[in-house]
Amino acid sequence: MGMLLYSLLALVAGVTSVLACSCGYSHPQDTFCSVDFVFLGWLRSNVKETEPNGSMTKKYEVTIRKVFKARPNDFGFNENMTVGILYTASHDSLCGVEFLEKRVKFLFTGSYVDSQLNIDICTTIGSYGQGPMPWAWVSKMQRKYLNRIYRENCECVVFDTSPYAYNSPHSSNSTCKWDSRGDHSECYERQTACIKDRKSHLGDCKWHNNPKMKACKQTKSSGFLEP
Ligand SMILES: *[C@@H]1O[C@H](CO)[C@@H](O)[C@H](O)[C@H]1NC(C)=O
């Protein structure tokens, strides 16, 4: 993800004094396809600080309501889990999730690190650089896509045409174009998904056409915070 890229760049450049967290932006579908796990859940117990062999990490125990993605693994995390422990760096300058509000449902996304579930403020669906996305902000269309459509269309890659884009290095001949800084960027983020075009014999992909998307594009900024 974006975070990794920036951290690596900083290391290569010898920047060791101040290593601020900087996130790359990606479309929710690309995030879904690239992460190891995605689930709906909430904070269960108080944050515990742990110090496994020197590296400061924070630990959140969460209740899991629904698992949308659990990449196969050998440490037993699967789609039937009801409780999980999330690990994160202890500080937000290291992209750690410093704080999780109680009694708020979040869409947690992250990766497996040393047989643990790891989260950071960059690897999120839609809440750029701010940690897990509150479930209340996940649009109706996104909830639908999370159930099946994103997963079934991971061959389709969203290509960000913005000059500030961070596009994943694996290129694909089947992309949907998205300007993450453009007028309708939130509509593309919240109201549609990049899906295989059944009419195409070349395996092309296209944006999913639906009434919510149409309505969103008609009113330039209505995509945000709309169910
Ligand atoms: C610390 O390192 C030791 C030895 O490498 C290992 O057995 C132990 O599990 C580690 N502890 C944690 C909390 O990671």
Ligand SMILES: *[C@@H]1O[C@H](CO)[C@@H](O)[C@H](O)[C@H]1NC(C)=O
């Ligand atoms: C999860 O639960 C379903 C339904 O009980 C079951 O069919 C499936 O095998 C379970 N998956 C795992 C990984 O345990």
Ligand SMILES: *[C@@H]1O[C@H](CO)[C@@H](O)[C@H](O)[C@H]1NC(C)=O
């Ligand atoms: C990409 O192009 C190749 C060769 O032209 C084609 O076989 C394939 O179906 C296309 N689509 C995808 C999703 O790879």
